[in-house]
Amino acid sequence: MAIQGERIRVLNDVEPREDGAYVLYLLQQANRASFNPALELAIEEANRLDLPVVACFGLLDGASGFPEANARHYAFLLQGLADAKAGLEKRGIGFVMRKASPAKVAIDLAKDAALVVLDRGYLAIQKGWYAEIIKAVKVRIVQVEGDVVVPVETASKKHEYAARTLRPKLNRLWDPFIEELKPRKPKHAAETLKLKSAIDVSDPESVLAGMTLDREVGPVKRFIGGETQARKRLKAFVADSFAGYGAGRNMPEAAAASHMSPYLHFGQISPVEIALAVREAKIGDDDDRGAYLEELIVRRELAMNHVFYTEGYDSYEKAVPDWARKTLAEHAKDERPHAYSEAELAAGETHDLYWNAAMREMRETGYMHNQLRMYWGKKILDWSPTPEEGFARTLRLNNRYFLDGRDANSFTNVAWVYGLHDRPWARRKVFGTVRYQSENSLKKFDAKGYVKAVENLCAAEG
Numbered sequence: 001m002a003i004q005g006e007r008i009r010v011l012n013d014v015e016p017r018e019d020g021a022y023v024l025y026l027l028q029q030a031n032r033a034s035f036n037p038a039l040e041l042a043i044e045e046a047n048r049l050d051l052p053v054v055a056c057f058g059l060l061d062g063a064s065g066f067p068e069a070n071a072r073h074y075a076f077l078l079q080g081l082a083d084a085k086a087g088l089e090k091r092g093i094g095f096v097m098r099k100a101s102p103a104k105v106a107i108d109l110a111k112d113a114a115l116v117v118l119d120r121g122y123l124a125i126q127k128g129w130y131a132e133i134i135k136a137v138k139v140r141i142v143q144v145e146g147d148v149v150v151p152v153e154t155a156s157k158k159h160e161y162a163a164r165t166l167r168p169k170l171n172r173l174w175d176p177f178i179e180e181l182k183p184r185k186p187k188h189a190a191e192t193l194k195l196k197s198a199i200d201v202s203d204p205e206s207v208l209a210g211m212t213l214d215r216e217v218g219p220v221k222r223f224i225g226g227e228t229q230a231r232k233r234l235k236a237f238v239a240d241s242f243a244g245y246g247a248g249r250n251m252p253e254a255a256a257a258s259h260m261s262p263y264l265h266f267g268q269i270s271p272v273e274i275a276l277a278v279r280e281a282k283i284g285d286d287d288d289r290g291a292y293l294e295e296l297i298v299r300r301e302l303a304m305n306h307v308f309y310t311e312g313y314d315s316y317e318k319a320v321p322d323w324a325r326k327t328l329a330e331h332a333k334d335e336r337p338h339a340y341s342e343a344e345l346a347a348g349e350t351h352d353l354y355w356n357a358a359m360r361e362m363r364e365t366g367y368m369h370n371q372l373r374m375y376w377g378k379k380i381l382d383w384s385p386t387p388e389e390g391f392a393r394t395l396r397l398n399n400r401y402f403l404d405g406r407d408a409n410s411f412t413n414v415a416w417v418y419g420l421h422d423r424p425w426a427r428r429k430v431f432g433t434v435r436y437q438s439e440n441s442l443k444k445f446d447a448k449g450y451v452k453a454v455e456n457l458c459a460a461e462g
């Protein structure tokens with residue numbers, strides 16, 4: 001199947017260089033060797049130019065590390081890269097990894113390339129790298145979107161007000177984008193190039209050991225990185241637990257969630273591959289399918305829309321809508337029902353044993369079910385001295401402990417707690433007219449069973 005034209009953008013007005021030695025693919029957002037449109041386009045172009053493909057990766061380390069990334073995130077990333085490297089080399093594609101920014105590695109290796117292919121992410125740091133590459137690289141640069149179902153600018157040309165405004169647009173557009181992507185066969189293997197990789201990621205643990213980073217938040221056993229693992233989980237999900245997702249997705253104990261978010265965040269699986277698997281699942285009904293695609297496409301791509309069209313999506317002033325900031329300011333001096341420091345929150349030392357269990361699941365295993373994330377976030381607003389401080393704390397904790405943190409979904413959902421993509425509700429203390437979530441919401445599921453499940457999960461972490 002051809003790669004949809006809407007996914008492809010030529011970033012400069014230059015023809016491919018005739019004496020280039022390879023087509024260069026900067027692996028950055030889509031960290032996988034299959035179901036990756038940027039990689040497949042690189043192979044198509046290389047075959048047309050009679051050249052091999054070289055993929056490269058820039059590993060940020062030490063003071064110039066990826067913002068807020070710690071050993072937990074890097075362990076998962078490196079496991080995924082080891083998997084991607086093996087997959088690429090099996091296909092005859094070279095893999096070069098260096099300790100430098102992705103832009104620097106790409107600019108360096110582009111000197112001998114006929115053409116550069118980029119994949120695409122929507123965070124500010126990624127946009128910055130693309131701008132650097134466009135400025136410095138003198139050969140043709142093509143960018144291919146492969147980590148959303150409908151490319152963000154195709155779905156909408158503006159910041160969307162809420163899910164209800166984006167949903168009809170996506171529903172109308174998504175069918176032609178949910179398509180199989182067959183692997184292309186490279187005509188020329190890259191082995192002959194003898195390009196040296198400064199880092200051998202085949203042993204991810206030793207690469208991790210050699211990095212300068214925050215090790216206070218360590219790797220987890222619950223999630224192992226890589227496309228092989230992602231596919232294994234997806235297969236099990238659509239074979240065993242997907243039936244009932246529609247009714248069970250708000251019940252943490254129903255085990256209906258797919259746990260795809262860490263893999264999606266690190267680009268270790270394509271959302272299109274997930275959507276196809278769900279559509280073709282032998283179990284589940286239309287309600288389950290509809291509910292899952294609503295989360296995977298509408299909610300996730302609403303988050304992409306938000307970060308793409310909001311400069312300063314990580315700041316309270318820019319990310320939270322005017323009406324919500326106004327009502328929260330009117331209630332900023334309301335007496336808080338409980339007051340905790342950020343350290344007490346991080347340690348899960350509050351009066352609320354369910355909240356503490358959720359915090360523990362996040363701190364020790366890197367994940368939390370959506371239903372609890374909403375409760376968790378709303379309570380931090382309730383227990384913080386000001387809404388601004390609550391927002392900053394929530395984002396810091398979210399991005400420090402969740403494996404899927406630092407994602408478009410992180411910034412958007414934390415802002416949701418403060419009123420983004422929502423409407424005014426009945427007025428109450430602290431929240432004003434921003435949606436409140438009470439302890440009663442825990443009665444909708446087996447909260448005691450959840451606490452027990454967290455104990456088991458944490459015991460398995462050792």
Ligand SMILES: Cc1cc2nc3c(=O)[nH]c(=O)nc-3n(C[C@H](O)[C@H](O)[C@H](O)COP(=O)(O)OP(=O)(O)OC[C@H]3O[C@@H](n4cnc5c(N)ncnc54)[C@H](O)[C@@H]3O)c2cc1C
Nearest residue numbers: 257258259260261295296299300370373377405409410413
């Ligand atoms: C306060 C708060 C913070 C959050 N922080 C993050 C975060 O840092 N990273 C992150 O990826 N998600 C975040 N979410 C959204 C959501 O909770 C997670 O994506 C989901 O729980 C991941 O688990 P899963 O893959 O098992 O989900 P499933 O229920 O199996 O859903 C499948 C996929 O749909 C998408 N999805 C599901 N729920 C949402 C949602 N509410 N908004 C957007 N996309 C969704 C995700 O990509 C998910 O992997 C947050 C939600 C809240 C309320």
